[in-house]
Amino acid sequence: MAAWVKGGATDAGAAVDAAATLLAAARTPVVAGLCAELSAIRAAYHLADAIGASVDPVAGASLYAELGSLSRTGAMLTTPAEAIGRADTLLIVGNAPWDRSIVQEIAESVPSRGRAAGTERSILSLGGPRNGATRHVAYPAETGGLAISVAHLRAFLKGHLAGEAAYADLAKRLAAAQYGVVLYDPSELGELGVEMLQGMVKDLNEVTRFFALAVSDPFQGRALLQLAAWTTGQAPRVGFGRHVPEHDPWRFDSARQIAAGEVDAALWLASLPAPRPDWLATLPSIAIVGEGSPEAAGDVADIVIAVGVPGESTGGALWNERRSTITYTPPAGQPAELNAAGVIAAIQDRLVQMKGASC
């Protein structure tokens, strides 16, 4: 079954009608999650605009750790392909990047082009695991965390601190790189840490070539960020309450809004796997979720509509981390009956019909 209303199984049409009725009665709704194919995210933004909702993606924390720094100080970034092809030194900050396939890919290759071509590649770790799976030189993090560690390292790099400390050795290795890359996860490092790291990369470019490479969040945040920019001219957390997209990362943080009682209805969009928020069952809500997921059940929200999962049961434009861009992913299996973009568009059409009927 593809849809549930108040826990009871129903057809998609009835669920769309119920969703439109719920949203029509709302005054300060929120559209959250947005872990989906790009067409569905686009439809969600258009729906939010139509009903005066605010928008907050599940990737928000990771995106804003990066954007907060980028918007003020800029960034020196590279792509995975450039890192694999050119880097003779890779610094991995924290634990999170070690789970990504790019680490193994870099570890098993050598620089093949550019000024470091043919040289041996060294992998350095700051505050990472010591599992020995990949040959690397490890430097422990400071007790204050990764951001503090990066600041301490940067002080040695700038020559403001000196001595026989471990970070002094790491600083020498980084400065000796011909083409260095630092790999990090913005959500693990935090905004202050990202800004400090980007400052360190800029300092390193005074003496050599060095770039940052942030691993992407697993919730389509990078793709969503581009869509938000070309749709609203803003970063993702916007509100349409006053008919124009207002950007305010604090005000439109959905968890904060709901905790403060500022929201009277929510639409949760997650056709791809995303952690279900605690608040979903606490207010009038609609969940548009991937079929076969644990969330595709009647008790998750007032109205639940199961849709095709992009890349599995429907096609969709998704973030391609390896290529650092948005690419189309065809369905791997039998196409689903419903897709998220179609369901959201149907809700919006129904809202327009209801508004016309009430005039």
Place this chain on the structure above:
Amino acid sequence: MTTLTLRQEPSERLDFLHVNPLALSGLSESEAAKLPVGTSRRGLTLGDCFSLSLDGSDTLIIEGGSSRLDRVGAALSGGTIRVVGDVGQRLGEGMKSGSVTVTGSAGPFAGAGATGGTITIEGDAGDHAGGAVYAAKAGLDGATLVIRGTAGDHLGDRMRRGLILVGRAGAYAGSRMIAGTIAATALGDHPGFGMRRGTILAGAAGAITPSFVETGTHDLVFLRLLARSLRPLSPAHADLAASALTRYSGDLATLGKGELWVAAT
């Protein structure tokens, strides 16, 4: 004086950017009642939420605050605003002159980008008080921000000019500070993280970032001048500035021209 009295807790966040003594002075009560303050499709106006009593003076009293009153005193260019109760985010954001007083507590980003005037919070302040909002180049930028209670984390984040005087504050006070002065009775961990210039004075501080170095105790004329300037605002902070202090220099990860003064133990 002009008085706005809140009828009941607002059902949504209200935006007071365009509600200040200067804006109200040229309006009749019926015109003022039509000023839009709502942030949703309801289209709430000032008259929907407040009863109004206008006399054209440069003093505005808001009776009955709420943590949903955003941008009270924002862009203020003169006059006085007094809020009896709480306010929401961005109190006095970008204000140029005048004074804003809140008898209750304030939400985050109080005094963000304020270039002049005085903001006084008699209760507590949220995170990023005197700090920069998203994408802004600077936090507090010349105004005086007085917080009688406690402040959250990131006090004075990217502050550029002016004075923040606070009781206790959370972690990362003065982070990414460009310049200016912060005086506190106690600060949380890692004060001054990433600061370039500026002065932080604290009665006590949590963990000091390893990219700060202790430079000893000093008897500087500057500290006496600082104590003198603080005394009219808070004798306790002035006494702190006049006491024995240990100086830390930092943040050496950046320009390193900032200083952190902590009461010597």
